[in-house]
Amino acid sequence: MSRRFVSKHRGQFPTTRLCELVGVARSSFYEWDSRPLSDHYLDDVDLAAEIHEIHVASRRTYGAPRVAGQLANRGRRHSRKRVARIMGECGLVGVHGRKKWRRGRANPAPAPDLLGRDFTAEKSNQRWVADVTEFRCWDGKLYLAGIFDLHDHTIVGWSMAQRQNTDLVVNALVMALGRRMPSGDLLHHADRGSPYTSLEFTNRLADWGLDASYSKVGDCFDNAAMESVWASVKKELRHLHGDWSKLTRSQLRTALFDYIEVFYNRQRHQARLDHHTPAETYAASRAA
Incomplete structure (x- = not known):
């Protein structure tokens, strides 16, 4: 040298x-x-x-x-x-993780934890996990709701809004259902926050025959798979675009759309998928 x-x-x-x-x-x-x-x-x-x-x-x-x-x-x-x-x-350097943050306590809901911290699935559209994360932009907060397939690791549905409410999570669910059109047994797991336990959201799950599962109160590890997705999104987004507190909500929306739809779902190879992309893994699951 x-x-x-x-x-x-x-x-x-x-x-x-x-x-x-x-x-x-x-x-x-x-x-x-x-x-x-x-x-x-x-x-x-x-x-x-x-x-x-x-x-x-x-x-x-x-x-x-x-x-x-x-x-x-x-x-x-x-x-x-x-x-x-x-x-x-x-001089080539990859992105490194940051310290994990903990979420606040959620409101209780009378539904069981059917996932039991088993973040695996034998095929696509068998187990979905969902969560909301927050970004503090230059002109205010932006919330991102996402739904993640535990088999092919695709962010199958997502939605962005200035408020964390029922519409935010319903819109993400509608996107996921419209894209995947799931049939058969499908488990949807989320925390016990009011948007996910609302009558409107649970009715949507019931209409499609999805089994609802909820984390225990205040235990972020019950939804660790989705927390890990958000950690990857944020660390790589920061690497690509810098500190989003200097971006407007409109600018961050554009950046998130490009990252999720173009890069994460279609181009980003993952070691846990044998170095294939989520899109490739989903296609293989459908062909099986």
Whole structure:
């Protein structure tokens, strides 16, 4: 690495000074520089180009594990350690998580927790989880309601509004039902907040034959899968657009639409989906 640093910058600075800076003897550098490029180095260069392509396609959100997963999908299996090394040398950095926040206590509702913290599903349209998250924008709050399929990891329905009310969650449900047109047993899990336990919302669930399930009062871990989705949305949105408190609600709406519909559901490969996208996983589930 130190010799590569000298080689990269010697057109701008004296070679002697650069060698002194990195602690390499000048004779040692010239001897190294005169060697033909090794096959391993040339392979690193070729791999770096492909890593850069994958990283850019991910909107610069992927770290070494997901980049390595995408390379494997292309038939090029390399260790995470090697991918991480090359990404470091190229200055490519993925998005890292932030500390988890806890939600406030919700109102109780006389319905059971049928999910039981089992955040898995054998097929699409078998288990959905739902939640609302809040963004503080430059001109006020924006609420985002979402519904997440536990098998294919698609955000199947979503809705945005300036107020957290029944209309917000009903609109997300209507979108999900219209897109998926589910038949058979389907479990819908949410917290016990008043929008989800309202008569209008529960009637919608009943009309479509969905089984309602609710988290225990004040226990955010009962809906941890949806909390994890919001954490990913927020950390990657912050990476792409910066601090949303400086955006207007209209600007954030546009950014969220693009992120959810274009990137998250259709382009974002996930390790838990064997490095496939939600759209690919849903298509495979339908074909099975």
